[in-house]
Amino acid sequence: MWGRQMFHFLLHWMLGAICFGFLVTAFSVLLSQLVITVVWCSLVIGASIMQDRDLSEYSPTGSSTSKHLSCSHALCEESPNCASPKQPCPYTANYYSENTTSTGFLIEDILHLASSSDRGSKRLVQAPIIIGCGRKQSGGYLNGIAPDGLMGLGLGDISVPSFLAKSGLTRDSFSMCFNEDDSGRIFFGDQGVGTQNSTPFLPLEGKYTTYVVGVEGFCIGESCVDRVSLQALVDSGSSFTFLPDNVYEKVSKEFDSKVNATRTNFEGSPWEYCYKASSQQLLGIPSVTLLFSVNSSFVVDKPICLVYGTQGDNHCISCCFFEV
Incomplete structure (x- = not known):
C-alpha cells in the first residue's frame, strides 16, 4: 500500500538461486552494489507484456506520501551528475544480463506492512523506504521478466531490509517461502529456527556488498568429489549454477x-548433460549437496531442469561451466 492506494505487485525477488565461481559477478544479474527497489511507473510496460492482468502500476502522483529524493540526499549516488542539489535524484541500473538496464528517479514513500507476534497478535507497520521509479527499461524487462518491478533485498544501504532495520522495525534479516505455483511470502526480520544450518557471508573485494558465501565441496548422492574452495554468489538473477571448468568436470561426471537414463543433447544448448528419462528413472536422480564451512551443508533434491525440445521433453543437470 502506498499512501492511500493499494497496489498488487508481481515482483521479481533479487535473491534466490546460487551462482558459483571465483568472484563470478559476471553471472550475477541483479545483486550488485546498487540495490534498489524498482517499480515501473509507466502503463505502457504492463499493457504490452501482461494484457490479462491489471498491474496497477505505482504512480508517485497517486500516493499522498511520495516525494522525490533530492540530489543532495546522502543515498543519491548520481549526485555528481545533477545540475542542482534540489533536482530529483536519477538512477541508472546496468544489470549483467545482456543489454538489460533500468533508468528513472528515486522516490521516498511509505510501505505498509502487517506485523505479527508469537502470541498471534497483528499490527500494521508504516515503513519509510526508497524506491526507483523506472521510466525507461531495456533488455529482459521488455519481455516480461519482472512485470511489476524489482524488490531490492541486498546488503546496500538503500535496500528494503536495510531501511527496515535502520528504522528499528525489524532485525536485519529476512526469509522467503515459495509454493509450487511460484507464489510466496517474504518475512522481514525472521531469523529462522535455532536448529537450522548457517554459513557466514564473505566480503567481495573487501566489502560486504552482496551475498557471497564460501563453498568447500560437493557431494553427489553419497559420493563426494575432491575438496574445492569456491566463492558462491546467491542470486535470483542466475537461473542455473555456473562452475569453474575443473570443478564442473568433476561434479558433472x-x-x-x-x-x-539415456544421454541426449540439444544443438546450441549450454547444457552438456541431458537425459531422456521416464518418471520412474527420475526417482533415481541423485541429490547434490553443497558443503560449507563449520560443517554446514545445503541439499539440492532436484538438481535438474526440464527442457522442452522438438523430440520430446528432456532433463538436464542445472549447471554450466565457464572459463576462469
Whole structure:
C-alpha cells in the first residue's frame, strides 16, 4: 500500500538461486552494489507484456506520501551528475544480463506492512523506504521478466531490509517461502529456527556488498568429489549454477555416473548433460549437496531442469561451466 492506494505487485525477488565461481559477478544479474527497489511507473510496460492482468502500476502522483529524493540526499549516488542539489535524484541500473538496464528517479514513500507476534497478535507497520521509479527499461524487462518491478533485498544501504532495520522495525534479516505455483511470502526480520544450518557471508573485494558465501565441496548422492574452495554468489538473477571448468568436470561426471537414463543433447544448448528419462528413472536422480564451512551443508533434491525440445521433453543437470 502506498499512501492511500493499494497496489498488487508481481515482483521479481533479487535473491534466490546460487551462482558459483571465483568472484563470478559476471553471472550475477541483479545483486550488485546498487540495490534498489524498482517499480515501473509507466502503463505502457504492463499493457504490452501482461494484457490479462491489471498491474496497477505505482504512480508517485497517486500516493499522498511520495516525494522525490533530492540530489543532495546522502543515498543519491548520481549526485555528481545533477545540475542542482534540489533536482530529483536519477538512477541508472546496468544489470549483467545482456543489454538489460533500468533508468528513472528515486522516490521516498511509505510501505505498509502487517506485523505479527508469537502470541498471534497483528499490527500494521508504516515503513519509510526508497524506491526507483523506472521510466525507461531495456533488455529482459521488455519481455516480461519482472512485470511489476524489482524488490531490492541486498546488503546496500538503500535496500528494503536495510531501511527496515535502520528504522528499528525489524532485525536485519529476512526469509522467503515459495509454493509450487511460484507464489510466496517474504518475512522481514525472521531469523529462522535455532536448529537450522548457517554459513557466514564473505566480503567481495573487501566489502560486504552482496551475498557471497564460501563453498568447500560437493557431494553427489553419497559420493563426494575432491575438496574445492569456491566463492558462491546467491542470486535470483542466475537461473542455473555456473562452475569453474575443473570443478564442473568433476561434479558433472560424478553426477552422470549415477544417472540410469539415456544421454541426449540439444544443438546450441549450454547444457552438456541431458537425459531422456521416464518418471520412474527420475526417482533415481541423485541429490547434490553443497558443503560449507563449520560443517554446514545445503541439499539440492532436484538438481535438474526440464527442457522442452522438438523430440520430446528432456532433463538436464542445472549447471554450466565457464572459463576462469
